[in-house]
Amino acid sequence: MTSRKATELIHHPYVPPPGFAAPQVGVYKASTVIFPSVAALRARDWRTKSGYTYGLHGTPTTFQLEERIATLEGGKHCLLVPSGLASIACVNLALLRAGDEVLLPDNVYGPSKAMAEGELTHWGITHQLYDPMDPGDLQRKLSDRTKLVWVEAPGSVTMEFPPLAHLVQLCRQRGITTALDNTWGAGLAFNGFDLGTGARSTTGSGADIVVHALTKYPSGGGDVLMGSVVTRDDRLHEQIKLSHMRLGWGVGANDVEAVLRSLPSLVARYRAQDTSARQLAGWLRGRPEVAQVLHPALPGSPGHEHWQALCGDDGLAAGLFSIVLHERYPSARVDAFCEALALFKLGYSWGGPVSLVVPYDVHAMRPAGRWPHRGMLVRLSIGLEETDALRADLEQALRTLG
Template identity: 70%
Template sequence: MRAPITDLIHHPYTAPAGFGAPQPGVFKASTVFFPNVAAMRARDWKTKDGYTYGLHGTPTTFLLEERIAALEGGRQCLLVPSGLAALANVNLSLLRSGDEVLLPDNAYGPSRAMAEGELAQWGIGHQRYDPMNVDDLARRIGPRTRLVWLEAPGSVTLEFPPLERLAALCRERGVTSALDNTWGAGLAFNGLEAGADIVVQALTKYPSGGGDVLMGSVVTRDEDLHLRLKLTHMRLGWGVGANDVESVLRSLPSLALRYRAQDAAARVLARWLSDRPEVALVLHPGLEGSPGHANWRATCGPDGLAAGLFSIVLHEHHAPARVDAFCDALRLFRLGYSWGGPISLVAPYEPSAMRSPELGTWPHRGTLVRLSVGLEAVEDLQADLAAALAQLA
């Protein structure tokens, strides 16, 4: 007779199949059981035909992968622990010593840091190009170029590039293009239809929507390219927690509603701020006069979506210390990085320090402040901004 603890661990009961509910079940596993040795030997971790080990997928992660692939219009998706990990997975899959990667001059800061740090240490070169100038990218693509990163728009200064033309150039030259589509969230436009070979997102932001999850995705349509990315994914040991996956799955049904609400509120505030005497410039792709507005219209449509993110440039006579005081005075806009959550965020930046001198200096004087609009009532956010702007007087 076996000991009670053994019977407890090996209890034979299995819940009946056929249970259905609004939220999917959460499966957590490192070890996965096989019915026999033949099955153990036959299963292939590279497909979704079965399960081999927790890092290679569970019903929970497979479900989120399939939903994100559908959101982006792709066929395959990989989940990684953050948006930056998604960038790293692409770089490490496609670049070797002696290769070169091209980055937009307004690229996400950690992406530039990766190129200047780890990639440079491994003998991988990089150049920065003017994302608003297709001819500049054409001049820089050379025999060593293996990958071109695209962003639409830039994550701080929010210029919207001629995305389709940049992607078409990469395809003509036989160079893989990868798009950071975190701003668009798979809703404002379809990155793969726009011509990118790979689309990555920080699911941390709009798909999660709660400001409490770190996760990224890599989506493709080409099976060979997906396999190359997946092999690197396996060798790096990327994994995501089942509870985090559950959080994103729970948030996805409200993604479009939240995105549209934050977009609408951001436009109200951006238009109001454009008339404020303290503000020299509003950077919002959906607003006339913002850099790349025509490109945004071409990609997203004249009535398209534009996220809940925008930046303002305060007049240069407002010293940086006063701009910091403006940010400190905000009560509903909290100081913090990221975007897409329920709480509005603010952060000051110095764009001139982010630009490549070779491509020219930041053309606007004054301090830039980026605003991420959450889900608060827009009239309360406007009152918060008005009170803080009074600090600049």
């Protein structure tokens, strides 16, 4: 009686009726994809999104997120990878070969620099750091060996906002591919593919590739690791996608679902965290313990004029900024200040609901002579707590500095 139950359960003929609609996208989990015929198995092309071939090459769930992220970034094609760092690796591995050189801003996301120093060097790919605030420095370092230039706005720790359009233009004049890390902008502060002035876009004036750590604002919960690579050019997309396939990059369906659920609130969350961050940054500028506040939207912050030209006077600026404490406070007291915070938690990343704090020794991170401050830097990621509560937390912790 029970001998056929296993087979019947696996091969049950029932198929749910079509037409089910709900606010959230359905979650499809698959490694194996079933084909209706041998002809279909042989005919389907995973590169075109015209059908399904294998879980790594996409499901209805991942296709939905890819299309929405492409729209968010103002691009045409999107690939998903397991983390923001993986999106950088995906671009590097697809475009660089032994003998090539890649240029990185000297305030680049730290793991990107570590990748260049480690894996890329091992594979015969050289790199140089350039000053992103000085287009002339980039221009002097471009050569026939330069095949890729990374740009980032702002620097993820020191928060300088570079003249993005100028940097990209210099590379375009030499036929060199540019890739932008747009995690801070989240596709909202500006369009990485169309870098205009006065918040006006200029078609084709931006980067060739835009990567994004979806771990941050698109996820919004501090519980998902994912990245994206967005392009407009069909040929460039196919080059990266083929490498993506060969490397076996894949993302979990439940993680994709989590990001899809968070995307509808992205704009509201980003604006709320931006507003709170500006209020706190403005308040901290008046504190005697603080030597400088580094926030692109504040006058006097490095590159403020570039942020203003690109994003506009009333533009967006995320919920992330840094403060430089007076040099009279040694690192041990700065660490104690961070530990005295109650609502701000010690932890990397940003864009989630919980406010975070991390102290940095910038002198150990930057080329000699490129960091003008002697005091310790503390980066603050503003979450979704009430601004007044965060201000009170900062105030009580600052008192511990004496």
